[in-house]
Amino acid sequence: MFLLIDKQRDTNFIYQQIYEGIKDNILNGKLKAHEKLPSKRALAEGLDVSINSVKIGYEQLLAEGYIYTQERKGYFVENITEFVQQDSGGTDKLPDDLREKPVNREGWLSLSHMASDISYFPFKEWLKCQEKAIYSYPRELSEMTYSQGPYEVRESICRMIAITRGVNCEPEQIVIGAGTQLLVGQLMECMNHNSVIALENPGYARFFELLKKMNFAVEPISLDDQGIKLTDIEAANANIVFVTPSHQFPTGKIMPISRRIELLNWAAKGDDRYIVEDDYDSEFKYETDNIPSLQSLDRNHRVIYMGTFSKTVLPGLRISYMVLPPELLRKYRQYYTNFIQYSNSLMLYTLHYFIESGNYAKHVKKMNHHYETRRKLLITELNKRFSHKIEVDAVPAGLHFLAHVHSEKSYQEIEERAVKEKLEIYSMKRFLLKDICTKEKGIKLVLGFANVKEDKVVEAVERLYRIFNS
Template sequence: MFILIDKQRDSDYIYQQIYEGIKENILTGKLKAKEKLPSKRSLAEQLNVSINSVSFGYEQLLAEGYIYSIERSGYFVENITKFIEQEKHWIQKLPRELKEGPVDRDGWLSLSHMASDTSLFPFKEWLKCQEKAIKSYKRELSEMSYSQGPYVVRETICRMIALTRGVKCEPEQIIIGAGTQLLVGQLMEMNSKGTVVAIENPGYVRFYQLLKKMNLTVHPVSLDDQGINMTEIESVKADVVFVTPSHQFPTGKIMPISRRIELLNWAAQRENRYIVEDDYDSEFKYGTDNIPSLQSLDRNQRVIYMGTFSKTVLPGLRISYMVLPPELVGEYREHYSNFIQYSNSLMLFTLQFFIESGEYARHVKRMNHQYDTRRKLLIAELQQRFREEIDIEDVSAGLHFLAHFHTGKGYQEIEESALRSKLEIYSMRRFMLKKSVNYENRISLVLGFANLREENVAGAVERLYDVFH
């Protein structure tokens, strides 16, 4: 049988050695099609192993189709189709540039706008809510979740955003998804092929690339001192406009009421015009009350509101939601009648109890104070170190701000120098969707502070200073 058994290995795995040995003999042609295999007792004696080990090995081969059995006759080799032998130049390993390994973050400092501080997250309270979710929703956890997400979770989110963002909706209008990108993809898939989209420039490059890959006509629209340029929106004949009015990404500007009304009036002037409001970090506002959502001002049901828990809870949970106008809810349900909810049901029910217990609101309040302290400290350190070499657009909102550095160096040189210094930064050229950035003696960086500990602020600024000098 050409099988070697290594009895030094765990005896529980002897049957696997029998299985592997016979399989290899079949695939290499040492055992021919329709050839009879030894009986279980005979092979057990040959190999000096238990009959059970041989039996388990045969059963696995039978289940996978390598052998077949005939009652009272025994086991036989199946007639298996031969593998096609490719020429050597077709047989390739994964290219080196596609290889992955563990990310080495040792010694790095981050000024990323994407990161948040999970060290202060109330995991103990979250786990209590998770335990409560398990006890309360055992039946629901054994079933497929409704495509829009569990109703009770949507009901909780509905009450919360009415209080915190002024969003006017019913739970039936809320769609929960595993990230805002997924929801945007679902939303735009419902639109006709001729839909024209306008998106802020600079703006969120992931949305821009997603919309382009969906073969939609996408126009990057520039900003003026009040936000997205209304003249350009009209000129490109947009049907859908993507905006971040509460904290423009990445410049941080807050859209004033006059431009908000202009935008809402534009949408109301024609059928099938919609505004997608990405309210990605509106929970963080310092010094004054939160800016009300654009949706709260909408009198004509033309705003599609997007919210996320990635900035406030844990990014890895991937919980976002969108609020559809009533006229789009039926269309969504028809279009996605067979859709299975991507989000983890246990995490959604845990989030429900986390919000209802008041822990979510307390956590956001704590983090507002913490992030405001870091923001002020980072700005003070930057101004002290760079002096007249820096201009900061200090908007008291969100988890990042825009800083302009006077320098003769180019973007690539700065980015490569930061990489060598183990300093994570993102420059403005990453967010320019169409036109290139101005290189004339000025570099603009989007500086995040959420994942920068207070004791590391001075060190991060010093590294940044070295990058520019």
């Protein structure tokens, strides 16, 4: 049988050794198709093991289709299709270019626009809401939730964005998803694939890549002081426009009411025209009250509102949502009749209680204070250290701002020096969908302040200064 049993191993594994030994002999051809195997008693005696160990090993082989039985005759080797032999290049190991190398972040400081500070997050209150969700929704947690997300959660989000962002909608119009990118992909599958998409340039490169891979015609549209240019949208014959009016990504511009109305009027002129409003960090506004959403001004159901909890709760939570106009909601439901909700149901119900308990609003208010303090400190230190060599576009909103550093160095030099200084920064180069600043002098940086502690701001600025001046 070519079977060797190692009795020094835990006896619980003897049946596994029998199973693995016979399986290997079948696969390598040492045991032929329809060859009779020893009886359980005979094999047990030959290996000096219990009949029960042989029985369990045989049953596993039988369950997986390696052997079969004939009544009163015993066990036989199944006729198994042979593997097609392929040249693996002499190795079955994962190629080196596909291996993931551990990233050592020790000693690094971050001025990333993507990060948020979770050190102030009320985890105790969150866990209380999670415990309440477990006890309140046992049946719902044991089933697949509705494709748009649980109604109770959508109801909480609906009330919240009506108060904080002025969004006009019903819970039925809300679709919850595991991230804004996923929702954009779902939305665009419902659209006419001959649509021309206009994106802000500079803008969100991930949307640009996603839409291009979906084979949409995508037109980067440049900005002026008020935001995306309407004349360029018209010239591109676009019928769907993606905008970030409350805090343009990445420049930080806030779209004034005149441009908002112009954009809404443009959308109202065609039945196939829509505006996708990405309200990614609008919860954070400093010095003045929040600016109402573009959707709140929409009288013709032309705006698709997108929101996320990545900035306000936890980035890894992956809960975003979109608000669809009635006609698009009808299309969405037809297209995604059998769709399964990707988001974690327990986390959704936890979020529901987190909002309803008032903890969410309390946390956002607290973080507004912390982020405003950190933002002012970073701007002060930048101006102090760089003096006349820097211009900060200090728009009092969001979790990042734009800084223009006067320098003769290239973007590539700056990126390489940043790695040496262990400072995470992102330049405007990352967000250009079409190169529009080749003739500009200096370097534009998108500086985030959410994940750098107050006592590390001076050190972060000093590292940034060395990047440009060493």
